[in-house]
Amino acid sequence: MASIKDVAAEAGVSVATVSRVLNSHPSVSPDARARVLAAVDALGYRPNAVARSLRTDQTRTLGLIISDVLNPYFTALARSVEEAARALGYSVIIGNADERPELQDHHIRTLLDRRIDGLLVSPTDGGSPQILDAARGGTPMVFVDRWIPGVDVPVVRADGCPAVRDLVAHLYRLGHRRLAIIAGPAATTTGSERVEAFRDALGEHGLTLPDAYIGQGDFQADSGRRATERFLALPERPDVVFAADNLMALGALDAIRARGLRVPQDIALAAFDDIPWFVHTDPPITAIAQPTGDLGRAAVRALVDVIEGRPPQSVTLPARLVARRSCGEPASYQRSNL
Amino acid sequence: MASIKDVAAEAGVSVATVSRVLNSHPSVSPDARARVLAAVDALGYRPNAVARSLRTDQTRTLGLIISDVLNPYFTALARSVEEAARALGYSVIIGNADERPELQDHHIRTLLDRRIDGLLVSPTDGGSPQILDAARGGTPMVFVDRWIPGVDVPVVRADGCPAVRDLVAHLYRLGHRRLAIIAGPAATTTGSERVEAFRDALGEHGLTLPDAYIGQGDFQADSGRRATERFLALPERPDVVFAADNLMALGALDAIRARGLRVPQDIALAAFDDIPWFVHTDPPITAIAQPTGDLGRAAVRALVDVIEGRPPQSVTLPARLVARRSCGEPASYQRSNL
DNA sequence: CGAAGCCATGGAAACGATTACATGGACGAT
DNA sequence: ATCGTCCATGTAATCGTTTCCATGGCTTCG
Numbered sequence: 001m002a003s004i005k006d007v008a009a010e011a012g013v014s015v016a017t018v019s020r021v022l023n024s025h026p027s028v029s030p031d032a033r034a035r036v037l038a039a040v041d042a043l044g045y046r047p048n049a050v051a052r053s054l055r056t057d058q059t060r061t062l063g064l065i066i067s068d069v070l071n072p073y074f075t076a077l078a079r080s081v082e083e084a085a086r087a088l089g090y091s092v093i094i095g096n097a098d099e100r101p102e103l104q105d106h107h108i109r110t111l112l113d114r115r116i117d118g119l120l121v122s123p124t125d126g127g128s129p130q131i132l133d134a135a136r137g138g139t140p141m142v143f144v145d146r147w148i149p150g151v152d153v154p155v156v157r158a159d160g161c162p163a164v165r166d167l168v169a170h171l172y173r174l175g176h177r178r179l180a181i182i183a184g185p186a187a188t189t190t191g192s193e194r195v196e197a198f199r200d201a202l203g204e205h206g207l208t209l210p211d212a213y214i215g216q217g218d219f220q221a222d223s224g225r226r227a228t229e230r231f232l233a234l235p236e237r238p239d240v241v242f243a244a245d246n247l248m249a250l251g252a253l254d255a256i257r258a259r260g261l262r263v264p265q266d267i268a269l270a271a272f273d274d275i276p277w278f279v280h281t282d283p284p285i286t287a288i289a290q291p292t293g294d295l296g297r298a299a300v301r302a303l304v305d306v307i308e309g310r311p312p313q314s315v316t317l318p319a320r321l322v323a324r325r326s327c328g329e330p331a332s333y334q335r336s337n338l
Numbered sequence: 339m340a341s342i343k344d345v346a347a348e349a350g351v352s353v354a355t356v357s358r359v360l361n362s363h364p365s366v367s368p369d370a371r372a373r374v375l376a377a378v379d380a381l382g383y384r385p386n387a388v389a390r391s392l393r394t395d396q397t398r399t400l401g402l403i404i405s406d407v408l409n410p411y412f413t414a415l416a417r418s419v420e421e422a423a424r425a426l427g428y429s430v431i432i433g434n435a436d437e438r439p440e441l442q443d444h445h446i447r448t449l450l451d452r453r454i455d456g457l458l459v460s461p462t463d464g465g466s467p468q469i470l471d472a473a474r475g476g477t478p479m480v481f482v483d484r485w486i487p488g489v490d491v492p493v494v495r496a497d498g499c500p501a502v503r504d505l506v507a508h509l510y511r512l513g514h515r516r517l518a519i520i521a522g523p524a525a526t527t528t529g530s531e532r533v534e535a536f537r538d539a540l541g542e543h544g545l546t547l548p549d550a551y552i553g554q555g556d557f558q559a560d561s562g563r564r565a566t567e568r569f570l571a572l573p574e575r576p577d578v579v580f581a582a583d584n585l586m587a588l589g590a591l592d593a594i595r596a597r598g599l600r601v602p603q604d605i606a607l608a609a610f611d612d613i614p615w616f617v618h619t620d621p622p623i624t625a626i627a628q629p630t631g632d633l634g635r636a637a638v639r640a641l642v643d644v645i646e647g648r649p650p651q652s653v654t655l656p657a658r659l660v661a662r663r664s665c666g667e668p669a670s671y672q673r674s675n676l
Numbered sequence: 677c678g679a680a681g682c683c684a685t686g687g688a689a690a691c692g693a694t695t696a697c698a699t700g701g702a703c704g705a706t
Numbered sequence: 707a708t709c710g711t712c713c714a715t716g717t718a719a720t721c722g723t724t725t726c727c728a729t730g731g732c733t734t735c736g
Contacts, residue, residue, distance in 0.1 A: 342694095
């Protein structure tokens, strides 16, 4: 592969001049510039990003650690992140943690070894030494979706509380009184927050959330299935199951089907995170939608701000309820427009 | 960040010795080794992958260009690729082409600039100059899922023909005679092959595939919607729509719903690529399932073979029909086990 | 007209690792 | 005792860039 030396030789100039042309340094004569450009073309030269990074100490690359690639919410997020980053001249390397802290740490380590310029993380746990070191160690970092309390890192996320309140009101209006939730891991903010928001919202209607109605999940389908089976085996089973993410809702649907029950006649179902498939499930599923596009863009902007030395801003965007048929008759007052 | 020099100083040895310890070169005294390891620990030293890559001319990184991150088939593939690569000590950088050739080329270019060791591609088009250059230019490369005819690059893919034949037989048995297909872009192998397989299978039953029953899609949901609308507007609308991928099937389902028609009573639907959601759509969708896990593993193995100078092997794995209710009464003889 | 400044250019140092080669000591064989 | 091996180690070159500094020519201004 041709190097800058070959180009210099071909153009009859020094490597310094070639470099200047390539980096559009002003001090280059039109003549030299033309000759260099011609040589670049003739040789099909492309600068070696590895060498450049070594010298400049920047890779123009962002790392993105997502909790699960199979989760459509995160792939939507990844897509918008990549798009926003590309617009700013950055590449993105995605690390899939699969909801496993040790895998998350593996990815953080290799990304740091590669000297990425900044890290976008949706932490899988409450803060491994690895991730805390990275945060304190001066690596530009921004949390997205989930975050770790007590760490001084900007957070870009959606606030689900109002939407959860809307959801509970919606359920209450439809006559449901025994509401259960499948939570995510308590170590994650989205895992605990959604339960709290749910509990608070229930309180507003004079309802309580008994322990038996809190299923412990891990944001993946299987755990939703197991938690739901437990609910269904209860002497007094809940009227509604609210899954804290879309995959656990999928698992819940599986479990309900397996029991031969119907949604919403026998039991209602709702989920956090709206995805295209929810329109087509049987029945269409009521969900809380996050603005993934905006989230991704805001996260990249915040991270690039940190990288380039500007004061970054934490951002909180609203989530909204999309009512469909899985909780009872379509709520005409708030019907999805899809 | 500590460099190898700092470690050398701390341990009281030369950088060469540190390097030898880190690369487990045999010629190092136990004493020196211990001191180096202690220094590494004390400083929290991690080798700079950029510098190492520059010197050794290898990055231990694979590039994976997928056609669309929002397509669950490709994310499943990406996941298995990353897993297999990790097991062999490689990282993976994913590039999302979004079914746009120019975006695919952008990613190929930046991956090559980063000097990845090898490239796994599921081409979005029939072969841009970019991709052909890369192939001829000596970059280790393997096609996965889709490929480009006439280019000497190993291919890892699933053969859908027998499964398509099974599908058509299944449909015929259920009484369907007017079968339509939503094809992918003709420039992609999976785009054209699936149509051919479908046409051939129809032929075996004495049926033909009129032009009006071939919808032109681009593997994304919207195109499935549009193609289906056109089918439904036909004076003699088809009995069945077979979508060449899962997203177009989603679009087709949208269009059918919008028309107020029912599946399968008014029109049947089947798709290439099985995904978890198909179990839960209304109705559950009959699909052709590919072994994504095996595909990913085989692709990585083939690519690493090329990289390490072993003779690589093209691999073709079987796909299989998973019959559900979207084409008519559950085919008990071949019912999904999910 | 001479000093000062500027511009285009080249030489060479640096970035952080790996590795070819040199060196010197220990040890075994003759 | 001498020579040759082998081992542990260090010195320095190298990978492909960027960039500091020096240089020499030209312009400009007093």
